[in-house]
Amino acid sequence: MDGRGWNTWGEGAAFGLQHGMAVIPYALLKYYRKLNLSGDEAMLLIHLLSFRQVEGIEFPSLEDLQTVTGRSISVIAGELQKLMKEGFISIDGTNDELRDFHYEQYNFTGLFNKLGAVLAEAAQEAAEGRTAGANHSGHASTRIAASPAATVSVEAESRNLFSIFEKEFGRPLSPMECETISGWVDQDRYPEELILLALKESVFAGKVHFRYIDRILLEWSRNRVKNAQDVKNYNQKFRNGGR
Template sequence: MDGKEWSTWSEGAAFGLENGMAVIPYALLKHYRKLGLSGSEAMLLIHLLSFRQVEGIEFPSLEELQTVTGRSISVIAGELQKLMKEGFISIDGDNDELRDIHYERYNFTGLYGKLGTYLAVLRQESAGDQTSRSGGTPDLRAAAHHSGAAAPAGGYGTSAPPVQAREAEQGRSLFSIFEKEFGRPLSPMECETISGWVDQDRYPEELILLALKESVFAGKLHFRYIDRILLEWARNRVKNAQDVKTYSQKFRSGGR
């Protein structure tokens, strides 16, 4: 390498270092597959950590994540949903009373807890305190049990089992439909709301879409209104399209 090439290389290296450096847990890079993460999901976690450490952005938008990953917003939203559902990340909300601003940030406690538990099992096995059924690989099911998380079913590979795959596909479908109706990408908080309807409240996809339709017809297209519709239906045991039709007719006739 001659003097000119060395100068060019050093200038480029200096420019790169000036843009900041992120500290990424090596255990995540080395063991993400054993935690049931795909390469793209692990990279998404790395980007979230990097946004916080280098740019001071604790809650990057889906558009910002799309810029750095080069992937579609619906795919990113689906992966965020999975990471939240499986306890790798969560979202904390807080208020800045001085500026009267509500803001959110990603919480990585779940990720660190899973990594810590996995490494503890790895250390025990290396010391001969535990024997794995797979002949040397830490028993991730035991680690998940101790950390309060569910281990991936059907092995430790990166491909999701059929049930999880169907749930992920359902989530992406709902995200896409909501984005089309709202005419814009959904925020991470809105994605989490949809995930909560599916995973926690156990609303059928059909019912969620009917509530969305009701909000469009009412001219009140916002998540709080849709949530109120779903809650009202749940209280009145409305579970499918036929129940919605019957309930609506009864409501309009004043026979509640």
């Protein structure tokens, strides 16, 4: 295939992408763990939504789902049962009287209701955090002074980590980056104060990326650094050559 042929192929692929995209709620990507969903279960919901939107299939078969997930039918069936039992999805039966035909379709009302509740909870927590910060004027906040946008406070525990990181990075976070932050909090159990201090360190070092921040947190964890005073002592010890 010559250069023109590859260009034509690329244009065709681009056309297909434009006309074959599914709209996935960002809240599902961001909060699925808060809903006690595994990554596979969240991906199964995404596939169900995609089948409806892109292919017009309201009730994909287990074989259809096996093809796109690469997992066994028994595993998929178990996950569907869990999603229905916990109210994320339900099955509606509909009769087409004109064609004398009965068909079934997945109903996502439960999923959307749960996502709405999570979004409301997050908004309430953010509002309460701002109120607490405004009423806590008797204490000075520690802020990054490396740039005009570097205004991270490491004091208020209820700060929205996602919005703080987005402000420092100067762009929206990707789902993978949000997942990384959630992992620091939920799995590694790093205090929010420590995460913000690691972000501060990365800004001062001019290395504002997640891998560098993760290395800082891991190093601190290995050295039992748990708060701002520990960070100060650790940095002092490091500057003195470990003495």
